[in-house]
Amino acid sequence: MAIAQYNKNLRGLRERCGPTISQAKTIDVAECAMTFMVDAAAAKYNITLPSASNAGPGWWCKFIMQATAGFDIVIDPQLTASNNIMATAFKDDDASDSDEAAKSIAFDATAIKGDWIKVWTDGAYWYAWGVTSVNGGILDDQAPA
Numbered sequence: 001m002a003i004a005q006y007n008k009n010l011r012g013l014r015e016r017c018g019p020t021i022s023q024a025k026t027i028d029v030a031e032c033a034m035t036f037m038v039d040a041a042a043a044k045y046n047i048t049l050p051s052a053s054n055a056g057p058g059w060w061c062k063f064i065m066q067a068t069a070g071f072d073i074v075i076d077p078q079l080t081a082s083n084n085i086m087a088t089a090f091k092d093d094d095a096s097d098s099d100e101a102a103k104s105i106a107f108d109a110t111a112i113k114g115d116w117i118k119v120w121t122d123g124a125y126w127y128a129w130g131v132t133s134v135n136g137g138i139l140d141d142q143a144p145a
Helices: 003-007
Strands: 034-038 045-048 060-065 073-076 085-090 096-099 105-107 116-121 126-131 138-140
Touching: 105 116
Parallel strands: 034 060, 045 073, 085 126
Antiparallel strands: 060 116, 073 105, 085 096, 105 138, 116 126
């Protein structure tokens, strides 16, 4: 068996691919370690994460824009207390923007194909980071739809 054939069958070497998201969706705890493609929006919508305590330490998922967003797409961590998410976005000019008290993180309407956000929890707090090719393509503290 060729190494490439063998490697594609080893669990853990490939990220799990979830369904394409094109409208409001609640992510389930069972969808840990999944990468979701996010489609262009016809209107602003939310992607709701499980609570950090229900997800548990080490839970994560990743969102990748499949096309230009068109409208804001808000990743909502269902916060019940302040300071439960730290959002960091890297911009095209190599500058970064971080907020240790953000309430959400979002793809702005200007986000383009390939921009991504990854969220991770330690069971108490949500952490988010991402890369965007346009200035302001990822924003924090966006109000849910």
